[in-house]
Amino acid sequence: xxxxxxxxxxxxxxxxxxxxxxxxxxxxxxxxxxxxxxxxxxxxxxxxxxxxxxxxxxxxxxxxxxxxxxxxxxxxxxxxxxxxxxxxxxxxxxxxxxxxxxxxxxxxxxxxxxxxxxxxxxxxxxxxxxxxxxxxxxxxxxxxxx
Amino acid sequence: xxxxxxxxxxxxxxxxxxxxxxxxxxxxxxxxxxxxxxxxxxxxxxxxxxxxxxxxxxxxxxxxxxxxxxxxxxxxxxxxxxxxxxxxxxxxxxxxxxxxxxxxxxxxxxxxxxxxxxxxxxxxxxxxxxxxxxxxxxxxxxxxxxxx
Numbered sequence: 001x002x003x004x005x006x007x008x009x010x011x012x013x014x015x016x017x018x019x020x021x022x023x024x025x026x027x028x029x030x031x032x033x034x035x036x037x038x039x040x041x042x043x044x045x046x047x048x049x050x051x052x053x054x055x056x057x058x059x060x061x062x063x064x065x066x067x068x069x070x071x072x073x074x075x076x077x078x079x080x081x082x083x084x085x086x087x088x089x090x091x092x093x094x095x096x097x098x099x100x101x102x103x104x105x106x107x108x109x110x111x112x113x114x115x116x117x118x119x120x121x122x123x124x125x126x127x128x129x130x131x132x133x134x135x136x137x138x139x140x141x142x143x144x145x146x
Numbered sequence: 147x148x149x150x151x152x153x154x155x156x157x158x159x160x161x162x163x164x165x166x167x168x169x170x171x172x173x174x175x176x177x178x179x180x181x182x183x184x185x186x187x188x189x190x191x192x193x194x195x196x197x198x199x200x201x202x203x204x205x206x207x208x209x210x211x212x213x214x215x216x217x218x219x220x221x222x223x224x225x226x227x228x229x230x231x232x233x234x235x236x237x238x239x240x241x242x243x244x245x246x247x248x249x250x251x252x253x254x255x256x257x258x259x260x261x262x263x264x265x266x267x268x269x270x271x272x273x274x275x276x277x278x279x280x281x282x283x284x285x286x287x288x289x290x291x292x293x294x
């Protein structure tokens with residue numbers, strides 16, 4: 001894989017309310033060849049505050065990529081996606097939707113709102129890990145982030 | 147990997163004028179576990195005709211994903227990207243920019259135009275193959291593509 005010669009780690013924002021999933025995702029990214037820092041927020045309101053650097057997130061970095069669950073407390077992930085992609089400063093941050101939903105309408109609506117990719121979380125543990133590793137490989141090792 | 151029980155093969159549009167690169171990309175997608183058809187056009191004008199099903203492309207099915215070079219004859223890939231992402235019917239098709247350019251301004255502009263991902267083609271042969279395999283793995287086996 002092309003080595004990414006970054007002077008800084010890749011900052012990743014994970015918007016996920018399921019603690020079990022958070023733990024697994026953290027483990028995969030910790031073992032990445034590419035230096036990265038994973039920030040976790042658990043609901044849609046905190047996601048927006050983080051990205052706008054408001055409140056307790058005034059020192060938050062601008063993430064290089066966002067992993068976004070759709071079904072979130074307080075503010076739905078679908079709304080968060082819409083807000084990110086309509087914001088002229090935030091819209092160029094890749095958003096990978098990572099959700100239990102397989103509904104075709106969620107898939108279509110997410111892409112129509114310019115989600116960069118849509119992934120349904122596998123129920124099977126091994127497949128879940130493989131999927132997170134594929135995300136890590138593609139987005140940290142292959143892709144150029146802005 | 148989750149087995150995708152696809153009723154139909156995944157239709158991929160490759161917009162690429164380098165015949166060498168086309169050959170390598172074809173080989174990788176031929177070996178993919180997921181059934182797919184790779185359609186190739188060599189310039190930006192043909193890309194648009196293909197996507198609109200016009201002229202020699204009438205009746206062609208809409209691709210499920212597009213791999214798009216930026217530096218293309220006739221119509222630049224950056225213009226093609228913009229047209230796709232401004233079209234209500236086409237904008238939900240994932241576009242992976244696959245280009246020799248590493249320029250920060252190309253990367254930023256592509257993401258601002260809603261390119262789904264930006265990949266710089268490695269010069270090294272083995273790395274090139276690996277990158278194409280990563281694209282195939284992520285976009286055909288992991289991601290859910292929008293249905294038509």
